Amino acid sequence: MRSDKSSDDQLMERLRHRDPHAIEQVYLQSFDRCAKVVLGDGGNKEDAKEVFQEAIFSLIIKLKNPEFAIKSNVGAYLRQSCFNIWVHAKRRARKLQVIDAGLIQMTEETSMDEEKSALEEKYERLYACLRKLTDACQRILDLSYYQKKKDKEIALLMDYTPEFVKNKRRRCMQSLRKYMTA
């Protein structure tokens, strides 16, 4: 689906406010293109989903900077972003042993890396570390910080006591800190 500049601007504004409907729209418009990059380079569907999640996360964080602008369009930006994330992921997994002609876009990736602010890098690390937490920790943090539920409500949902929820969340944050400083 091709989007014009004004609808892209509106979409980015809604993304800036973390509107889940806007995120849905982005999935509908651009997930296929991202998946094509990953699936076409030895990845599977789960890889594609993770890469796309990270690309959207990174875009939303970039949108915190009011001066941030996309030169082309959201779809093309995310596709490039997916490519970069996928290449990084493969590198991390030491799967990328040969740099072939197909990785010419690495140049663009490098230039994008250079443009990353310290804040963006911090969020990226946080994003990676959050995923290392246990499912229970991720759920407690999601219920507390995204869904803004009270400890009493979380306790009911997770069959804990409110006091346990408070302590558990503190321990989860300590784990997160450990991952961040590791």
Added chain:
Amino acid sequence: MEKEFDATKIERYIKGELDEVEKQAFELLIEQDEELAEEVDFYRTSMDAVDVQGAILEAERRLADRGFFAEKKARKGKLITFRALTSAAAVALLLLIGWWYGETHYSDAVLAVVDPGVLAGELETARRLADSGQTTDIFSDGLQALQQEDYHEANQFFAQVDKAAPTYVQALLFLTYSNLRSKNYEAALENSQRIEDLSQDIATVQKAQWLRAKASIGQGVPEKELLAEIADDDNHRFQRDARLILRQLDSYWRKLIP
């Protein structure tokens, strides 16, 4: 030993849940304690990151509920099916074209067809004789049917002439031609053989051989030896045609015809 901070207070401060007095007192502490400031910053960014991640996961959940990710699979399946169908259709079309080409250029029916020019000389002579009243009415009727390309009718008239005058080679030639055109190959084979036995005229014998070769193709058992014999004979008027027919009989396209 690391300092223990009041996590609940940090969270409430970030969420804006502290009253003004508490807030000011806490901000004073932050200004004085670098580690506390760092902890508050860590909580702020972490809570914010969780908020962004939460929005993404919520969108994903909604999409999953609507079967978006399963739909990808189905769509891919449809795409594969579409591609497979397109390829199959293309192959089928090529085979169909090949079959059609073979059928219209190399089938027994096509190769057995005889050029009317084969009888050009005989027809002219026969017409002259008929016009001058020197032939029987039946022979004239046969000629007329032949000219009108009514080969079944022509068969009947010339068969009657042949019955009355079995050594009349010219009538036999017309009969054989009519046999071939009406796809009565067995009769064509027999009658062409009779012409070869009866006629002393080289040109007539060559025509009979050619008609026999064509009849054998029409019957589905091409007499390749006869065709080769014609093709090798530099004096045979059908040499070039025989060579062409031999090539066509061995053609790849012909193999496509069931």
